[in-house]
Amino acid sequence: MNRPVLILSDPGRCADCAVRVDGVCAELDARQLADMERSVSVKRLSAGQILMLEGDRCEHAVNVTSGQLKVYKSLPDGRTQLLRVLRPGNFLGSVFRDASAFTVSAVTDCELCIVPRPALKRLFEQHRDIEDAVMVQLEDELAQAQNRILALGRMTAMERVSAYILEELAHAQRCGDPADRLTLPLGRAEIGDLLGLTIETVSRCMTRLRKSDAIALEGGKSERVRVLDAAKLGKLAGAHEH
Amino acid sequence: MNRPVLILSDPGRCADCAVRVDGVCAELDARQLADMERSVSVKRLSAGQILMLEGDRCEHAVNVTSGQLKVYKSLPDGRTQLLRVLRPGNFLGSVFRDASAFTVSAVTDCELCIVPRPALKRLFEQHRDIEDAVMVQLEDELAQAQNRILALGRMTAMERVSAYILEELAHAQRCGDPADRLTLPLGRAEIGDLLGLTIETVSRCMTRLRKSDAIALEGGKSERVRVLDAAKLGKLAGAHEH
DNA sequence: CGTCTCATTGAGCTATATCAACATCCGTGG
DNA sequence: CCACGGATGTTGATATAGCTCAATGAGACG
Numbered sequence: 001m002n003r004p005v006l007i008l009s010d011p012g013r014c015a016d017c018a019v020r021v022d023g024v025c026a027e028l029d030a031r032q033l034a035d036m037e038r039s040v041s042v043k044r045l046s047a048g049q050i051l052m053l054e055g056d057r058c059e060h061a062v063n064v065t066s067g068q069l070k071v072y073k074s075l076p077d078g079r080t081q082l083l084r085v086l087r088p089g090n091f092l093g094s095v096f097r098d099a100s101a102f103t104v105s106a107v108t109d110c111e112l113c114i115v116p117r118p119a120l121k122r123l124f125e126q127h128r129d130i131e132d133a134v135m136v137q138l139e140d141e142l143a144q145a146q147n148r149i150l151a152l153g154r155m156t157a158m159e160r161v162s163a164y165i166l167e168e169l170a171h172a173q174r175c176g177d178p179a180d181r182l183t184l185p186l187g188r189a190e191i192g193d194l195l196g197l198t199i200e201t202v203s204r205c206m207t208r209l210r211k212s213d214a215i216a217l218e219g220g221k222s223e224r225v226r227v228l229d230a231a232k233l234g235k236l237a238g239a240h241e242h
Numbered sequence: 243m244n245r246p247v248l249i250l251s252d253p254g255r256c257a258d259c260a261v262r263v264d265g266v267c268a269e270l271d272a273r274q275l276a277d278m279e280r281s282v283s284v285k286r287l288s289a290g291q292i293l294m295l296e297g298d299r300c301e302h303a304v305n306v307t308s309g310q311l312k313v314y315k316s317l318p319d320g321r322t323q324l325l326r327v328l329r330p331g332n333f334l335g336s337v338f339r340d341a342s343a344f345t346v347s348a349v350t351d352c353e354l355c356i357v358p359r360p361a362l363k364r365l366f367e368q369h370r371d372i373e374d375a376v377m378v379q380l381e382d383e384l385a386q387a388q389n390r391i392l393a394l395g396r397m398t399a400m401e402r403v404s405a406y407i408l409e410e411l412a413h414a415q416r417c418g419d420p421a422d423r424l425t426l427p428l429g430r431a432e433i434g435d436l437l438g439l440t441i442e443t444v445s446r447c448m449t450r451l452r453k454s455d456a457i458a459l460e461g462g463k464s465e466r467v468r469v470l471d472a473a474k475l476g477k478l479a480g481a482h483e484h
Numbered sequence: 485c486g487t488c489t490c491a492t493t494g495a496g497c498t499a500t501a502t503c504a505a506c507a508t509c510c511g512t513g514g
Numbered sequence: 515c516c517a518c519g520g521a522t523g524t525t526g527a528t529a530t531a532g533c534t535c536a537a538t539g540a541g542a543c544g
Contacts, residue, residue, distance in 0.1 A: 073392045075480045081395040083388050096378045101385045131373060136338045138380050143343045145387040146325050150315045152394035153323040153438030157532065188491060196395030201532055203492055220541045221490060238317045399500065430523060440501060445524055462509045463522060485544105492539070501531085507524070514517085 013037065017113070019065050022089025024133045032127045039119035045069075045106040056100045060116045061093025061134075067110030068185050072193065073102050082194040084144065085185060087171075091137045095120060107185065152196045155238065160195040161205040163237035165215065169227055180227045187221065209233070255279070259355070261307050264331025266375045274369045281361035287311075287348040298342045302358045303335025303376075309352030310427050314435065315344050324436040326386065327427060329413075333379045337362060349428065394438045397480065402437040403447035405479035407457065411469055422469045429463065451475070 014020065014037040015030075028036065045051060045067070052058075054073060069086040083102055086092055092104065095117070115123070124131040151160050165182075172182035184191070188199045188206075195202065206222065209215045214232045218224040227233065256262065256279040257272075270278065285304070287293060293304070296315060311328040325344055328334055334346065337359070357365070366373040393402050407424075414424035426433070430441045430448075437444065448464065451457045456474045460466040469475065 073388065075392070075396060077480070079396040081392045083391055094381055096374070097381055097385070101388055125370070128367070131377075132338070135373075135377055135380065138377065138384065139336055139339055142380065142384050142387060143339070145384060145391060146315065146343055148391050149325055149387060149394060150317070150323045152391060153435075154317060154321040187489095193395075198533060199491080200493085200534085204532090207492070222492090238319070441523080442502080442525085443500060446500095449524070464524090487542100487544090489542085490540090492537100494537080495535090497532105497534075499531095499533090500529105502529070503527085505524100505526080507522100509520105509522080511520090512518085514515105 014040070017065060019063065019089040024063060024091045024130070024137055027129055027133050028127070029129075032123075032129060035126060036115075036123060036130070039115055039123060041114050043112045043114050045110045045112065047106055047108050049106045051104040051106065051112070052100050054100055054103045058094045058097055058100050058117060060114045061091065061095070061120050062115070063113040064088050064090050064092075065111045065113050068107040069104055069110055070107050070186075070190065071102050071104050080193050081196065082190060083148075084141070085194070087185070091134065093117075093120070093134075095124070095134065107190070157195075157197050157201050158205050158208065158236055159238050160197065161191075161202060162209065162214075162233045164191065164195060165209075165225060165227065166230070166233055166237055168225075169230070180230070182225050182227070183219075184223050184225060187223075209236075256282075259307060261305065261331040266305060266333045266372070266379055269371055269375050270369070271371075274365075274371060277368060278357075278365060278372070281357055281365060283356050285354045285356050287352045287354065289348055289350050291348045293346040293348065293354070294342050296342055296345045300336045300339055300342050300359060302356050303333065303337070303362050304357070305355040306330050306332050306334075307353045307355050310349040311346055311352055312349050312428075312432065313344050313346050322435050323438065324432060325390075326383070327436070329427070333376065335359075335362070335376075337366070337376065349432070399437075399439050399443050400447050400450065400478055401480050402439065403433075403444060404451065404456075404475045406433065406437060407451070407467060407469065408472070408475055408479055410467075411472070422472070424467050424469070425461070426465050426467060429465075451478075 014025065014033045017025065019025065025033065025036070042065075043062070051062070051069065064086045066088055069092075071083045071086060071092070072080050073083060074080040085107070086104070093115070094100070120134075124134075151163060155163065168182050168184060169180075173179055186194065188202045191197075192199050192202045197205075206215075206217060210217055212232070214227075214229045214236070216226040216228055218226065256267070256275045259267065261267065267275065267278070284307075287309070293311065294300075306328045308330055311334075313325045313328060313334065314322050315325060316322040327349070328346070335357070336342070362372075362376075366376075393405060397405065410424050410426060411422075415421055428436065430444045433439075434441050434444045439447075448457075448459060452459055454474070456469075456471045456478070458468040458470055460468065
């Protein structure tokens with residue numbers, strides 16, 4: 001998962017990119033990729049560094065190639081709410097908005113593939129597929145935001161935590177991990193900020209899930225979860241499938 | 243606001259459309275509009291009717307020309323959460339998703355301008371600006387969803403209600419209404435479903451705002467609000483401007 | 485081995501939900 | 515025109531989920 005990434009000064013790299021098959025770049029053909037590559041540069045962030053602040057001008061879009069970032073909004077008194085977590089393959093960037101609506105900061109050390117906005121617009125003009133690929137990302141992001149709205153507005157703490165674990169499990173599975181194990185990418189505090197809960201409530205929900213044998217917790221900070229009873233979690237999360 | 247709308251059998255109407263200057267259609271030139279017009283039809287809904295159900299195939303995009311609709315998700319036990327309210331000029335439609343992530347139903351009688359998805363895709367191919375216009379809408383929608391996430395996750399009932407009134411006030415002003423008066427488009431139950439609160443809590447917050455002289459309530463169902471002290475509301479809403 | 489960070493657990497508090505009564509408006513039919 | 519009934523909003527009393535504050539535990543790291 002931590003393979004090297006595309007580098008401006010070293011053309012030909014996009015083809016080797018670790019996240020080549022995910023997200024925006026997945027659908028592009030060789031020529032589009034080559035054009036993309038010419039516009040792109042790499043940025044590294046260490047854990048805790050801020051990529052952009054709410055209100056900043058949006059000067060480029062980014063694609064995460066390694067590491068994790070959190071996207072969040074804050075109230076003046078410091079309450080903060082995570083909007084999403086960015087992982088390898090995820091795209092972030094407004095094409096038509098000037099000011100960022102959120103802050104983005106690195107949870108772990110990260111490598112990002114960066115496209116300046118003008119270059120992105122030019123790419124859009126030259127390659128319809130790139131614009132389409134971005135729109136697909138945008139629609140996905142919106143759908144996830146809508147799920148979050150439902151969770152925050154109408155689900156209990158237990159439901160939110162159960163649903164969150166299942167989300168992470170699904171993500172782990174997409175990454176090819178074993179079907180019942182996952183490593184939570186966030187600490188309790190950040191999970192709380194994502195789910196609109198406090199650290200303590202998240203912890204208590206985890207404990208309750210553990211005591212009811214739905215999950216097992218492992219690792220020093222209980223950051224590893226084994227899902228013992230996915231059906232029970234699904235029921236708790238109020239899952240309804242279509 | 244309730245002027246007639248574009249009608250397939252009566253070409254030339256788009257130019258006269260009540261919402262011509264809003265949303266997706268605003269940026270189009272005569273030729274694009276003419277092409278659009280050819281792909282479009284009108285649908286009428288009466289209050290309470292359902293336009294689409296969560297899980298339905300997305301077969302067309304719609305642009306609201308009159309009336310209001312609500313977009314929402316529900317949990318199996320009936321808890322429901324509004325995602326957004328659609329008003330004249332608003333666009334709704336996934337271009338690349340197959341299944342709707344939400345239910346849409348008419349709050350009032352409505353008139354909609356409908357574009358079948360294949361036609362929309364064709365329009366995208368022929369007119370870059372149309373795709374761009376849709377992407378602008380999508381980015382706006384996402385930004386609003388993110389504000390809602392912050393509200394639901396981290397704001398108190400008073401803050402949510404205050405912020406909501408200010409949102410509605412801003413909307414009324416954009417429609418050219420007087421700067422301190424507005425008519426709430428939703429009943430208390432729907433406001434509750436939008437803000438993740440109960441009817442009673444919404445009502446109590448309204449009362450508190452009234453008693454603190456931030457607003458005055460008028461009309462049989464208190465559906466008209468006069469904003470007496472926007473600054474106080476803003477402070478309550480935890481507004482921070484950039 | 486102490487210190488730091490993070491998670492857990494407990495005790496009590498409070499904002500909001502729930503349950504219930506009442507008020508008000510509006511339409512309808514007599 | 516008035517009386518009635520249904521829908522919607524308000525208010526009150528009580529319950530409770532989740533928050534706050536505080537103490538404890540358990541790895542990680544120098």
